[in-house]
Amino acid sequence: MSRPSVPPPHVAARTSDVSTASESVPYGQRPSARPIPALTLSSHTTVTRLGERLLLHGLLAGREVPLSRNAPDFCRPGEPLGLPLGDPFMSRKSILFVPAGAGIRVVLGEVGRCTSAGEPLHGAREFGPTALEQGVPLEFSRRTGVLLHLAPAPESNAPSALGMVGESAAIHALRRHIERVADLDVPVLIRGETGTGKELVAQALHERSQRRGPFVSVNLGALPKELAAAELFGSVQGAFTGAQRDRKGLFQAAEGGTLFLDEVGEASSDVQVMLLRVLETGELYPVGASKPVATNIRLIAATDADLEAQIAEGRFRSPLLHRLAGYELRLAPLRERREDIAPLFLHFARQELDALGEAHHLTARDPHALPWMPSDLAAQLLLHPWPGNIRQLRNVARQLVIGSRGQSCLELDARLAQELRLDLAPPARPSASAVPPKREVAARRKSTDVGEQELLVALRAHDWDVKKAAHHLEIARSSIYDLIERSPSIRLAGDLSVEELTHAFHACQGNLDEMARRLEVSKRALNRRVKELGLYSKES
Incomplete structure (x- = not known):
């Protein structure tokens, strides 16, 4: 996310004490609330x-x-x-x-x-x-x-943009949840994939809060493990080699404001213990100190890690997760x-x-x-x-x-x-025996030089992969579609009726390769149509 000049994840929020249901409503359900x-x-x-x-x-x-x-x-x-x-x-x-x-x-x-x-x-x-x-x-x-x-x-009373770009249901829900929790002192855990804008959400929470102290951000994954405790909680003179004077940590720097701990899943076991103590007592011990120091900060943490899996593996403390997640926000990926x-x-x-x-x-x-x-x-x-x-x-x-x-x-x-590129995984290569010999031609051909029978042979030889057929015929991929449009006997996946697609899907038991050969259309386009019609979900 970014701070915009123009007015951006499906977000479901929950708390350890309050259950908040998802606010998305599938099309076709609850007419009064459906999108x-x-x-x-x-x-x-x-x-x-x-x-x-x-x-x-x-x-x-x-x-x-x-x-x-x-x-x-x-x-x-x-x-x-x-x-x-x-x-x-x-x-x-x-x-x-x-x-x-x-x-x-x-x-x-x-x-x-x-x-x-x-x-x-x-x-x-x-x-x-x-x-x-x-x-x-x-x-x-x-x-x-x-x-x-x-x-x-x-919405007649839609929340303000809060510095976020977008108008999706996800961003609307996120803004509502920020408005609901921003003025409270409850800790917030922001969860989402890398790059979803967790720090921007933390800043919005701080700016809408009642706190007048600073917003301090730290990435725990970037702190050297041997110095993390001193960076966060401060240290007293003589606490370790090189500690020649008392030094305040990030908790003290954020006094009266908000401390944002990014990548909290990277915290060492020692730091986890110290964080839990602060959350439970409101006091911290600088490294080397014998007396606690009271602190007044609002703690916001974020992670893209599976903390529950880390707990099962003994790498993250369950009590700390429950303390951090006083209120939880989940940021949807951009896709x-x-x-x-x-x-x-x-x-x-x-x-x-x-x-x-x-x-x-x-x-x-x-x-x-x-x-x-x-x-x-x-x-x-x-x-x-x-x-x-x-x-x-x-x-x-x-x-x-x-x-x-x-x-x-x-x-x-x-x-x-x-x-x-859209094809994240290239389709299987056709066998050499199935591919007609390719002519040695230096320049790209004109589509008008390709006859219907030659086009049909190339498409069948390459299992209806339009890109490979175009490469074999030495014409542009868009020209393949133009040739198909002009052909009275060759179809696109978009020309297939819902009934024909559904029948082929069940007859081939959902096998796309078999469907593409049977219907003689592009496998990739066929897969897109099957998804559009929801045949996979109906099958399951």
Whole structure:
């Protein structure tokens, strides 16, 4: 997380004394509280519009919702007025979003090009509840990008942003929990993966508290184990070699304020004992001291470690965990709050552009010009799993902005393209006997040179792996899709009906390789459709 100038994890909070239930409600349940299907802008010629949202209220009432270049309006969450997409390359004919049980059917009709995760969509495509909860990237005319997802219902008394970017259900819940516990002196344990913004949450807790003392932060994993106790609790003269005078520790430095202990799971057993004593008595013993010193601080700790597993292994004290977790906040990983990716990227990109003197990219540009954030790049960002979470997104934004310095659009370099590639595990290589001999051609061919039969042979030889077939035919991957679109006999996974997919799934017992061969479509795209329809969860 980062401190924004613009208004960011599904968070479930609980305490050792009070049980607080999760506040997310699956689409299709509890009509009065269920989330609303929404579209959030991820790419647009006006960069500052990233993060604007269209709530598809009509779907909850059983009505279809049309979308075209001229209507309806997208607006910043919490603001009453907005603008339509206004993309002159989009068709004036409407794309329809239609209720389909617990899912949504996107009906394209005769409108222009629309893709999802790089795959062209035709006719109609149904997205099940699992896909909606994860978020579905859509690109219109390869220029404007949106994320189809579930958004929290608007709140009349929504908490302030608290220095956090985003409008997901997760960040709304987090802000509410911070407001509830901030003015109390109860210890708080913040849990979440690396890079999810635990220190920013700790700062928000301190700033909303009644304490007027300083906010002091320390990473226990960065303290040398032999000096950790003295750094935290202070020391008296002669306590150890080199201790020539009394020295205050971080607890005393935070007197009257908040002490934030990051990576608390890295604390040594000796430090754990001393922390437990402070939490139980409100007193600490500087290293070498015989008398306790009273302390008045609010303790906030954070970790990405499995403390329960450490307790089972004898590496962490159970009583300390219970003391630290007077109130517990869990921060969702970025991959679970994809609708926050575009506004977060905009926030970080704005900082980098200001530093480079290239803030002009943020001003409105000719709607006929290429968008500064290409829609296919935006889709990659939305689909990336982000193991480093918000910290990794910030680094990627910096790399993209600096690497594209002086350019009119963001461009991926080879290293970053590798980091963001969608196929995390490459598919199995086809056997040599199955692959037709490759011609020795120096230059890339034109797609018009590839006949339908040659295309079909290459796709079958490579088990319908579009990327490998394109490489074998020496044409661009996008050209494969263009050829398939023109072919009367070759289909995409998106062309398969729900009934045909469901029948094949059960007939092949969920084996994707067998399904891909049987249906003769891309395994990767097939897997995406199976997930969209929730067939895996139905099978289990």
